[in-house]
Amino acid sequence: MKLILIMLAALACTTAPVTGRKQLNLVGDSTINQLGMQSYQQELAKAKLDTNPAHVELVQRVAKRLADTAEAQFHPGYQWQTTVIDDPKTVNAWCMPGGKIAVYSGIFPLTQDENGLAVVLAHEISHALAHHGAERLSRSELMQLGEAGLLAAVQAGKPGATQMAGAALGLGAQLGVELPFSRQQESEADHIGLILMAKAGYDPATAVDFWQRMLAYSKGKEPPAFLSDHPSSEQRIADIKRELPEAKAAFIAHK
Numbered sequence: 512m513k514l515i516l517i518m519l520a521a522l523a524c525t526t527a528p529v530t531g532r533k534q535l536n537l538v539g540d541s542t543i544n545q546l547g548m549q550s551y552q553q554e555l556a557k558a559k560l561d562t563n564p565a566h567v568e569l570v571q572r573v574a575k576r577l578a579d580t581a582e583a584q585f586h587p588g589y590q591w592q593t594t595v596i597d598d599p600k601t602v603n604a605w606c607m608p609g610g611k612i613a614v615y616s617g618i619f620p621l622t623q624d625e626n627g628l629a630v631v632l633a634h635e636i637s638h639a640l641a642h643h644g645a646e647r648l649s650r651s652e653l654m655q656l657g658e659a660g661l662l663a664a665v666q667a668g669k670p671g672a673t674q675m676a677g678a679a680l681g682l683g684a685q686l687g688v689e690l691p692f693s694r695q696q697e698s699e700a701d702h703i704g705l706i707l708m709a710k711a712g713y714d715p716a717t718a719v720d721f722w723q724r725m726l727a728y729s730k731g732k733e734p735p736a737f738l739s740d741h742p743s744s745e746q747r748i749a750d751i752k753r754e755l756p757e758a759k760a761a762f763i764a765h766k
């Protein structure tokens with residue numbers, strides 16, 4: 512009996528890359544990737560696509576470099592896909608489990624260049640690589656439906672299940688549902704993201720520049736949606752500076 516319980520506990524656990532943190536995860540990869548695909552398609556159906564070649568080519572170039580590196584280093588086996596959404600007022604980006612990425616055009620004034628975009632996308636991809644959405648779903652009441660029931664409810668477009676699953680996977684800001692990534696998950700995505708961008712050949716020191724721009728931008732106003740539950744920018748910059756030597760070593764090893 513005891514052995515069976517230990518085996519079940521082992522089955523219900525995954526490990527985050529880079530940090531090695533063990534996490535409760537009751538959702539299989541196949542289910543979570545299908546949920547990610549559903550959420551991606553549902554968001555895209557509502558969105559106006561940005562077809563500006565300068566935006567599309569930039570996002571695809573950065574996403575591909577990070578995705579290739581993620582596959583080589585962490586082997587998630589994702590079917591990567593990238594879309595740019597024409598929404599200049601929204602400072603946001605996300606990556607669903609399964610590798611479906613969306614970038615909102617409102618983020619470009621803050622990312623400024625390829626490195627800045629790499630900081631944001633490496634962070635968002637890291638949420639997916641580290642199973643943060645699955646971890647959140649595992650703690651949500653949706654798990655009462657079971658994996659198959661949950662998938663069926665989202666595929667049928669049932670509003671409650673669709674919104675909660677989307678929010679758990681990182682669409683909370685868009686959907687207006689409170690189910691944010693935890694601070695621990697945010698810090699972990701920062702840490703993994705630094706290593707990921709460095710291994711992809713982007714100088715991780717530019718993450719400090721980006722978050723300083725973000726700090727200046729959000730002074731005196733509401734933080735942008737995707738930052739509202741993130742660690743304070745000051746704390747995040749301090750944490751990133753502490754992790755920079757490890758990321759710089761990965762960057763130098765890449766060259």
Ligand SMILES: [Zn+2]
Binds near residue numbers: 634635638697741
């Ligand atoms: Zn985040």
